[in-house]
Structure formats: structure tokens, C-alpha cells
Amino acid sequence: MGSKPLLTFPRWSNKAAVGVLVGLVGLPLYVGLLLAYGANPTSLTVGYQPVQPVPYSHAVHAGKLGIDCRYCHTTVEKTGMAALPPTEVCMNCHKAIFPNSAKLAEVRKSYVEGTPIPWVKVHDLADYVYFNHSAHVNAGVGCITCHGPIQQMETVRTVAPLNMAWCLSCHRDPKPFLRPRDQVTNMDWTPPAGVAATALGEQLREKYHVNPSTDCVTCHR
């Protein structure tokens, strides 16, 4: 008795010490892997092009037929979400155009049964990121800047990495990417001859009071 050492460690502390060691070595390793993974361009989603349940073509509808983006993506200027069109919008035309086409069988089925077409999401940010279409479109950032030449795509694919570095590079300096608000869905728009995109962008930035934030809470709330 009385020989009890002043400082004792319970038995489990041996295991805990191992745990701490693994943590000390493992955490930097884990962070390193995360960074390497994040910086590797092949891990980004550029070029992601899922197969859709209906062979709907933007090249035909937005390109050849020249239908404005907002005819189908009706909420893009008003809310955070761009919204996909309900089947009724397709049937405005396809009751009469190609009423028996096999390619439109899923569309007719959806219309008759009242169930939405199960479109596969192409662009999909992680849930911890907040994005808002109307804020961008009303500041004069065109669809083509983030989505590329959609009007030429048979099947939509992603053209931008949609990662944090991509968002921030524009938030730090949006000037080169601004255009008049009424041109945001014009896929052929270019700055007037002799005017540099950056000079026009500076004018528009002042006119529309554009000042994108790089605070974390802007996108992580």
C-alpha cells in the first residue's frame, strides 16, 4: 500500500496513445490526399454528360429553332433555381409536332399519367454550397459563361469545374464576364466592335452595382 504512483494512466491509455499517433500521422496524410484529389483536374466534373430519359436536344430547340432559354427555364431570373420545364411545356408543341414519334413516347406517357419526366441532374453542387441564379443573371452574367454553348449540345454536359476556385476567380474580378442584362440568354452576344470586354464590364459593374462577395458565408450558410 502507499506505493501507488502519483500519476497513473488507465489501461486503455496505451490504445489511446496509438490512436493519437495514428491521428498525428494520419490527419496530415488525409488532408494531403484531399488536397491532391481536389487539385487533380480529372477528379473534377468537367464533361459530365449523363444519358437522359428522352433524347431532348438543346441544339434543336435552343439552337436551330431559337427558343429562348427562359421559355423553359422560367424562374432563372427570379429565383435561385433555374427550374426544368414541366411536360405541359413540351406538349404545347408536341401535341401537334411529331405526335407519334417514338422519341417522344416518354413525354406522352408523362403527360397522360401526370408524372414528371425523370431528367438526370447534370450540374449538382454539394449540399453545403449555396448558389443563386437570379443574383448572377441580374448582375449581367450570361448562361454561356457558366454553361458553355448549350445551344450546340445534343446532350447537356458540364464545361466548368464548378469548384470553389472557379467561383472565387470570378467573384474576385467579375468585369470580363459582365454583359448587358438583356443579353444574358443571347448565346451569340459579343461586346460591340472596338470595345474591350473589360472596359464594358467596368461600366456595367458600376451601373448594376456589382460587387460579388468572397466571404465564406456567401456560399456556405
Ligand code: HEC
Ligand atoms: C424547349 C425547352 C428548353 C429550352 C428552350 C432550353 N432548355 Fe435547357 N433544359 C430543358 C430540359 C427539358 C432540360 C433537362 C434535360 C437535359 O438536361 O437535357 C434542360 C437542361 C438544361 C441544363 C442542365 C440542367 C442540369 O441538370 O444541370 C442547362 C444548363 C440548360 N438546360 C440551359 C439552357 C440554356 C442556357 C438555354 C438557352 C440557350 C436552354 N437551356 C434552353 C429544356 C429547355
Ligand code: HEC
Ligand atoms: C416551341 C415548340 C417546341 C417545344 C416547346 C418543344 N419542342 Fe421538341 N421539337 C419541336 C420541333 C419543331 C421539332 C423538330 C425539329 C427538327 O427536327 O428540326 C422538335 C423535335 C423534338 C424531338 C425529336 C423528335 C423526333 O422524332 O425526331 C424530341 C425528342 C423533342 N422535340 C422533345 C421535346 C421535349 C422533351 C420538350 C419539352 C422539354 C420539347 N421538345 C419542347 C418543337 C418544340
Ligand code: HEC
Ligand atoms: C455563375 C454561373 C452560372 C450562370 C451565369 C448560370 N448558371 Fe445555371 N447553374 C450554375 C450552377 C453552379 C448550377 C448547379 C446548381 C446547384 O447544383 O445547386 C446550375 C444549374 C442550372 C440548371 C439546373 C437546375 C438548377 O437550378 O439547379 C439549369 C436548368 C440552369 N442552370 C440553367 C441556366 C440558364 C438558362 C442560365 C442563363 C439564363 C444559367 N443557368 C446561368 C451556374 C450558372
Ligand code: HEC
Ligand atoms: C463568371 C462570374 C461568376 C462565377 C463563375 C460565379 N459567380 Fe457568384 N456572383 C457573381 C456576380 C457578378 C454576383 C453578383 C454580385 C452583386 O450583385 O454584387 C454573384 C453573386 C453570388 C452570390 C450572392 C447571391 C445573393 O443572394 O446575395 C452567391 C451566393 C454566389 N454568387 C455564389 C456562387 C457560387 C457558389 C459559384 C460557383 C459555383 C459562383 N457564385 C460563381 C459572379 C460569378
Ligand code: HEC
Ligand atoms: C463564391 C462561393 C464560395 C465562397 C465565397 C467560398 N466557398 Fe467554399 N466552396 C464553394 C464551392 C462551389 C465548393 C465545392 C463544392 C463541390 O465540390 O460541390 C466549396 C468547397 C469548400 C470546402 C470543401 C473542400 C473543398 O475544397 O472542396 C471547404 C472546406 C470550403 N469550401 C470552405 C470555405 C471557406 C473557409 C471559405 C471562406 C474563406 C469559403 N469556402 C468561401 C464555394 C465557395
